[in-house]
Amino acid sequence: MEVDKPDAPKANGAEAATTAAAPATVGDKLKSVVALVEKSVKAKDTRLLIGRLLRQTASVRKQLTAANVKAFLRQTLPADLESRAFLTSQVEQAAASSMESDEATASASCEATSVLPEVELYAYLIVLLFLSDVKEFKLARTVADAAVARAGQFNRRTLDVIAARIYFYYGFAYEQTGELESIRSSLLALHRTAVLRHDAIGQETLMNLLLRNYLHHNLYDQAEKFRSKAQKADQWRSGQQYCRYLYYLGRIRTIQLEYAEAKDCLQQSLRRAPAIAHGFRITVSKWLILVRLLLGEIPDRTEFAQPGMSAALEPYFELTQAVKAGDMRAFKQVAERFHELFLADATHNLITRLHQNVIRIGLRRINLAYSRISLAEIAAKLHLNNAEDAEYIVAKAIRDGGIDAIIDHDGAFMASRERPDVYSTAEPQAAFHARIAFCLDLHNEAIKAMRFEPDAHRRKQETSEARQERLAAEQELAKALEEDEDEF
Structure with missing residues (x-):
């Protein structure tokens, strides 16, 4: 009776392959x-x-x-x-x-x-x-x-x-x-030690921890003093820490009423944040939405419908709709309904600032819709107390350049002036310049972020061992990008 011996090695090979494939x-x-x-x-x-x-x-x-x-x-x-x-x-x-x-x-x-x-x-x-x-x-x-x-x-x-x-x-x-406040002095001591030891990654981490500590207790002035005087490198070692630093800087600039710089910082932070860091991206998006509203901009609807973020941004979407419509009554209803949420997000002060923006946007819509309208009707549409309050608000909007109109005090009405063609003004040039500046800044940041080996200018033949190690590192990096990131 013949025995089929070649099957044994096959079985052993299959068993070895199974063992090798075990996680x-x-x-x-x-x-x-x-x-x-x-x-x-x-x-x-x-x-x-x-x-x-x-x-x-x-x-x-x-x-x-x-x-x-x-x-x-x-x-x-x-x-x-x-x-x-x-x-x-x-x-x-x-x-x-x-x-x-x-x-x-x-x-x-x-x-x-x-x-x-x-x-x-x-x-x-x-x-x-x-x-x-x-x-x-x-x-x-x-x-x-x-x-x-x-x-x-x-x-x-x-x-x-x-x-x-x-x-x-x-x-x-x-x-x-x-008990975050109790470790503030310890963090300051650790930061000083990191600076003296030229510990770059430690400096970046501890600076962000101190900024978070100050902002957690609404100490924005102290946070700005520390940030401005702390020693910082021209190029950050950690991209995650720089992303977080931009978010904190954006918050500080928002409280200081420097909305244009705050918008730039928050936009950069959002752009640098990993797509899977939903919690961090939601937090940054909330502040960015409010900053844009304070600047008079209206965020697109698509910004509220991003995967995994739509539910968390729903209150801010309703707030944006009220501001866009210039509806003071709807704005107050949204602010009251989500008051606890805005307190938890530390954005309630910004909601209060939006009050004037709602009036300004509503007044601009009235200015575009009517060539002439009484101050009493303006007060009724904006839900103001009386025509006298409406006159003061219209006068301030005209002085600030928000609307192009005149007030007839004796006749108690506002008359809108004919709007010039926007393409005959410098607005298109300014918008085009802003886009070009953004692209140039993005290019310069990418150039600064590039790193090279000290001997990169010397051409070397890659060994098989080095090639295997490089491929393993690339596979590991690709796999890591799909996994959850604990940095945020």
Whole structure:
């Protein structure tokens, strides 16, 4: 009887292919990140930490559980290290409060004997991510305090990226527990230290944390004083931090009545923000809509119908419709109905400022529709108290150039003048100039953002190993763009 022996190798090959195709576990992914950290420290290359480390950490974040976090701590940190016992106890408390199963901790058998400071602080960061995701913010605050203190004991440039992420969750934990004001002095001290150590990524992160701290308590003057005097690099290291900085600067300029600059900052921030960062984009869009309304512009309907944002922007859409129509009654109804929402968004002061804009737009519509109309009718259409108030408002609009008309005080009416052809004025030229300036600014920013290797001018033959590493990095970047971003 003959035996078909070639089937055995085929079976083994299929089994091997199945094993190779098996998805990597959380422990394997974290182990690869630790290997990346060690490689970066050995090569003294911080670029890997800024890009690949944060992307790989974001990809594994949703899969973190108390069990695999404890296993990671056991495999990564030495048994005699104080940080290991401290972090393990915090994770166990979080697991106990959330009644999470702890079955997989026994699978970690390999224990470390020594550890780099970068790896130790990365372990702190993983625990902070886990505690923030399970909403154990008091425990996260305790861990963040210890992590910041531990990071302050080292002065290593390879620690800057990890320390910056720790600072972010340090501020986030205190904000969620309602004690953001208590860490303001600590953030200022950390920012001074980062400046003295030439820690660029730390400076950017801490500056944004301080601006957020000031704006959270409506301290706009202090925020502007700090922003104007703080040391800043010409080129930001982190695109996410620069995006956030533009948003804070736009808010400051809005409160200072500098609406044109505020609009530019908010538009740049919205353009730079990732498409998947819905929360951040919604927040920026709310402020940008109000700034444009205060400038007398009416946002397009398509701006309110973006995927994932239409429901959150619905109150602002109704507000825009009321302003566009110049309907004072509808404006007051929208402002009263969504008063609590506007308070939560910290935009209620801007809604109050829009009151005059509604009157101005309504008056402009009346000016276009009527060649002559009595002041009493204007007062009735704009829901003003009497004709005398209407006369003062019309006079101010004429003085400001909002409408082209004259007032007959004796006859108690407003007479509109014939409007000139807009194409015979300088308005088309001004609009065309603004568009060209925007395109030139965009081009200049793109040029400034370009980076090259120190030896980029030298042509080198790419090795097969370097090519494989480059392709792997490109695939990883493409995959990371599809995943949720924790930066916003």
